Amino acid sequence: MSSTRIIVIGGGVAGLTAALALQEWASVTVIERESQLGYHASGRSAALFSESYGNAMVRALSRASREALEAGGYFEHKRAALHFGGPDDGEAIDRFALEAQALLPTIRRLSAAEVGKLVPVFSDGMTCGGVYEPDAMDIDTGKIVQESASAFRALGGQIRTGEEVVRIEPDGEGLRVETTAGVYETDTVVNAAGAWADVVAERAGLTGIGLAPKRRTAFIFDAPGHDVRNWPLVVDIHERFYFKPDAGRLIGSLADETDSPPCDAYPEDIDVAIAVDRIERATGLSIGRPQSPWAGLRTFAPDRTPVTGADPRLPRFFWLAGQGGYGFQVSFALARLASALLRDGAVPGDLAAFGVEREALAPDRFISAEGGRQAG
Ligand SMILES: Cc1cc2nc3c(=O)[nH]c(=O)nc-3n(C[C@H](O)[C@H](O)[C@H](O)COP(=O)(O)OP(=O)(O)OC[C@H]3O[C@@H](n4cnc5c(N)ncnc54)[C@H](O)[C@@H]3O)c2cc1C
Missing domain, CATH: 3.30.9.10 (D-Amino Acid Oxidase, subunit A, domain 2)
Structure with missing residues (x-):
């Protein structure tokens, strides 16, 4: 087990599928404000997988997720x-x-x-x-949420529900994450907070990206x-x-x-x-x-493409947000992409073959290293 510590904020489909991929090489804690996983968008979807839906990058991510959805038994009908x-x-x-x-x-x-x-x-x-x-x-969305959580726990991952992240600040080489229940020291934060992803950025002293x-x-x-x-x-x-x-x-x-x-x-x-x-x-x-x-x-996001990548202003703050109306159908490709980018900075070859591009998903398209850090 690597000693890299990662905190994933958000226990919806994005956070849980990414946490499972990350736990294979890091030590991951998921923090979810609600008492129940998948309570917000992930518990309310229409559960469809359609490869013609969304813009070109969404379609590429959907095609790249299809095999994992099929292999996991997540296609219902x-x-x-x-x-x-x-x-x-x-x-x-x-x-x-x-x-x-x-x-x-x-x-x-x-x-x-x-x-x-x-x-x-x-x-x-x-x-x-x-x-x-x-x-x-038809996607079995409940199964994805529940099985991702249990497979993650089986690999040693920790899930804290009923706990809200209220502040994130640089701390030496890493980050200090304050929640309503305590304080964590971590190397990296993954912001998978769905509709609150810009709010979470503000809690890290960053302006949002216009979600x-x-x-x-x-x-x-x-x-x-x-x-x-x-x-x-x-x-x-x-x-x-x-x-x-x-x-x-x-x-x-x-x-x-x-x-x-x-x-x-x-x-x-x-x-x-x-x-x-x-x-x-x-x-x-x-x-x-x-x-x-x-x-x-x-x-x-303003261009209706998900946002996946390190924040240029605070590189240990990693975005996994803006999944729009496609969060389930793109989930497995985005989780693998997030894990690969955090581990070695490269897009896996099979995802690239589907047309998944780091630059098209990076938060850099809305922010630069110099701009948008809030005071205090
Ligand atoms: C009506 C509807 C129909 C849809 N139909 C489809 C469809 O057919 N196919 C498809 O693929 N997608 C569909 N979607 C989209 C899909 O549901 C979303 O893209 C996906 O669920 C987003 O997942 P998420 O994990 O990013 O967000 P969420 O599930 O909202 O999870 C984010 C979590 O972060 C937590 N959080 C926020 N702030 C904090 C904090 N400070 N501390 C701790 N936790 C925090 C929240 O409590 C929340 O649980 C639909 C959505 C809706 C609403």
Whole structure:
């Protein structure tokens, strides 16, 4: 066991998968403010893996995570994704089909009749067709959080829940981390604090990098008379709503991105009502009373690419943040990348082969070594 000490702040999917990778060569402690792991964004996701989702770097990270997700048994079901267009969306659908096919040859442009056959709520005249991604998957997100935590503990890693990091300061060669329960001396801090990652930076005397938490709302509903189990995820081509099977029922969402401070996010009735209205209008479904609404924060960097790398102003402070709406599908590639960068500063060859680039993910794209250190 190496004597390198690392503190990971945040017990969501980012922190836990990284902690597990790091514990293989370092001595790692995860500090999580809540009493429960995965309480915030990681406990509220729609659990989809789609290789056509997000920008080019997100797609590269997703492709690079696929094998580990499969090998770990974290894919629950095959769950195709269907980007569907309304009657006037033919051009947008054609454009997206061409772009997506260039990336994934298995993606197909479907006619209106094919869409209606796949998801029988779409009848004649309701759609111009869609773009079908057959190899998207449902992810067992709870299993990733729980198994990463238990494998980490089995390797000797420590997890402290109910403990909040309140201050980080340079201390000789390392860092001194003060929490609500005590003080730690460490060599490196990994900032995997999700929506609070900029707040944690401020607690280390650094200005944040402009992360923007955005609220997304979801709820459960039924489609009486339909067996929805094998339906794909259906997303409107303009991303104004989506719905997706879940345990024989449907998850619906407004696909909203409402700016929010970092917080324990709660759903707004109006967002649920708008989503219900849009789904009903587009499909003819009669949703009735939606159930169990929830909301979570998807936290984006200004360029919507995750932020993974050492802070140029305080190199022992390492960012693992800004996973946006893709935190699970990119988790394993980012965890390995974080571990490799912290150990020897290089991107592993197999990740590089997928197009994962250190510079595109580094915090340096928002900050420089000279700028943005706060006084005191
Ligand atoms: C509605 C919704 C749908 C989504 N759908 C998908 C999807 O289909 N596929 C997908 O891949 N992703 C999806 N996501 C995104 C995914 O859930 C997130 O990207 C991911 O969970 C982020 O993980 P994280 O560990 O960075 O953040 P979090 O899970 O929020 O973890 C950060 C943790 O840090 C802790 N923390 C913060 N500050 C401190 C401190 N000072 N001290 C100690 N602890 C601290 C917090 O308590 C929190 O538990 C969705 C998200 C939402 C909200």
